[in-house]
Amino acid sequence: MxxxxxxxxxxxxxxxxxxxxxxxxGTAAAHGGPxxxxxxxxxxxxxxHWTGSWEAAxxxxxxxxxxxxxxxxxxxxxxxxxxxxxxxxxxxxxxxxxxxxxxxxxxxxxxxxxxxxxxxxxxxxxxxxxxxxxxxxxxxxxxxxxxxxxxxxxxxxxxxxxxxxxxxxxxxxxxxxxxxxxxxxxxxxxxxxxxxxxxxxxxxxxxxDVLRPQAPGSVVALGDSLTDGSGSTPNANRRWPDRLAERLRALPPGRRQGVLNAGVAGNRLLREGRGPSASARFDADVLSRTGVRTLIVLEGVNDIKGTPDQTDPAALVAAYRELVRRAHARGIRVVGATITPFGGHGGHTAARERVRRAVNRLIRGGGVFDAVADFDAVVRDPSRPDRLRAAYDPGDHLHFNDAGMRALADSIDLMDLAGPAR
Known part of the structure; x- marks a missing residue:
């Protein structure tokens, strides 16, 4: 040797x-069971202390x-x-x-x-x-x-x-x-x-997983293509969870949490889309992971713009609440992200925009998550709030380029990633 x-x-x-x-x-063959x-x-x-260091759902x-x-x-x-x-x-x-x-x-x-x-x-x-x-x-x-x-x-x-x-x-x-x-x-x-x-x-x-002397645990980012990294530079690790990990590494050793990316392009919260729904894969991709202390949820845009589309904001919020309940049962704190704009994308309509804004109002109103990451407010165009800022748009009016990914990660309050679930 x-x-x-x-x-x-x-x-x-x-x-x-x-x-x-x-x-x-043990998991269900198609949907990742308990x-x-x-x-x-x-x-x-x-x-x-074992800590999750990397994940791919x-x-x-x-x-x-x-x-x-x-x-x-x-x-x-x-x-x-x-x-x-x-x-x-x-x-x-x-x-x-x-x-x-x-x-x-x-x-x-x-x-x-x-x-x-x-x-x-x-x-x-x-x-x-x-x-x-x-x-x-x-x-x-x-x-x-x-x-x-x-x-x-x-x-x-x-x-x-x-x-x-x-x-x-x-x-x-x-x-x-x-x-x-x-x-x-x-x-x-x-x-x-x-x-x-x-x-x-x-x-x-x-x-x-890696073995570490400290035990600050890990953060799971549950999401769709916006979390998976679509629109960012390949081979460069510029997804927003990558940037979040970079920010956490700058903290004292006892606060350097691992970051696990459980994003799946095309994923939906309520229905099977690209792979099992977020609800169906929750145990396998979140609860089974090592040392999880905090969960960040960015899901819902594919439910709103998909086929069939979700027209009831209350259904999405009920699904969020169920994820939070399951996470809290394991002592995991949950940060909810607002749904980002997609005006100009082929799936955008005025009716779907109303659903997106209604869901975001309910998220911001409190009582759903332990904390809120207002991604929508960070990346929307102030003059056209149904659209992304041009500086963050790779051209498809839905995903984020490297600058947009960085803006999302930098907007997260790191204090929200510590502490027990409420």
Whole structure:
């Protein structure tokens, strides 16, 4: 093992000794049902606190890649001395067979490279096994693994799928270049020469936890494409949850919460759209995540502008209240974001604008969420409040460019992200 590998192992070996080997999170095959033992897969025997550092919510399925190695590039929000990885077959219909799985640090400042930092490549195990079968409708969490994981760094999580395991659970819109080796098990390849194809989706990997000395917990951002990052620059990590993580990293160590992006482009609050509805996937994408202290909800625009459209503001607010009830039952504080303008978009009508404004009035009026992030007020054009400011509009009059994403994140009061649910 290279010297850096020996140092990383020594830092965290004691912390992860005696950890639980494997947690199987029971979910409904299509909609992500109630999790088992959230927050505690692989709980360490020595002092330390597991925190969610990265998330990608399952958004649907893609064709399987039999015989391939899939190298997913994921970015941490906070760092630690050990790591564990969540692998999902939640939306699959057949058992998922993994022949090998690895994690490593990506070469710095090279988001489009499959190369790993020398000495950081580690084999992931599940219950002590390098090969595993994940039942349809389930997630698994890897054994804790000693590795020095920096904050704001890219990790390479590579999975080898030796055969056809049926529809692959994936996150379609990663806004990140990921890599494919189509000719066998190259999971442990450091140089990356075998990765000759790319994809802009994340396959099977839906979470990364890290072990930290402090326990400020994590923040989950539940949303649609506005949270998923549509409109922002690919391979640049400029979604508003990325910027929120940057702001939190500037705080004292005891307040540096991890940020988990549970956005799914096309997602709806009340109905299935792109993937399960926010209500249906809530347990899997929020409550099962590690160390969650705060939830930020930005959902509803696709319900208003979709087909069929939601014409009753009270129905959306009732759905918000139900999410808050479920979060409060787990001691999670909930921040609600107002729905942002989409005037000029093809789905906009005067009637839908009235629904949007009515929902926002109810959110601002209090009594729904523990706190409010008034995203609408931040990004709307003062002269035409049904539209986005031109400086934040990538051109489709719905999503946000990098400047708009930054404005959203910078408007969040960080004091609203701490403390218990009311």
């Amino acid at each position: 290279a010297e850096v590998g020996r140092r990383d192992a020594c830092r965290a070996l004691t912390a992860v000794a005696g950890a639980l080997a494997l947690t199987m999170l 999790p088992a033992a959230p927050d505690r897969p692989g709980a360490p025997a020595a002092p330390g 399952a958004s649907g399925t893609a064709a399987p890649l039999p015989g391939a190695s899939i190298r997913n590039v994921v970015r941490t929000s906070v760092g630690g001395t050990a790591v564990r990885v969540r692998v999902s077959n939640r939306l699959g219909t057949l058992p998922l067979v993994l022949g090998a799985a690895t994690v490593a640090r990506q070469r710095p400042n090279a988001p489009k490279s499959p190369k790993a930092v020398s000495g950081t490549m580690r084999a992931l195990t599940f219950g002590g096994r390098k090969k595993i079968t994940v039942p349809a409708g389930r997630d698994v969490v890897s054994d804790p693994l000693p590795l020095n994981v920096p904050a704001a760094a890219n990790l390479l999580v590579t999975l080898h799928t030796p055969g056809d395991s049926g529809p692959a659970t994936y996150h379609r819109d990663a806004l990140q270049t990921n890599f494919l080796a189509l000719d066998g098990n190259r999971a442990a390849e450091v140089g990356g020469a075998g990765y000759r194809a790319t994809t802009t989706s994340w396959y099977y990997v839906t979470g990364v």
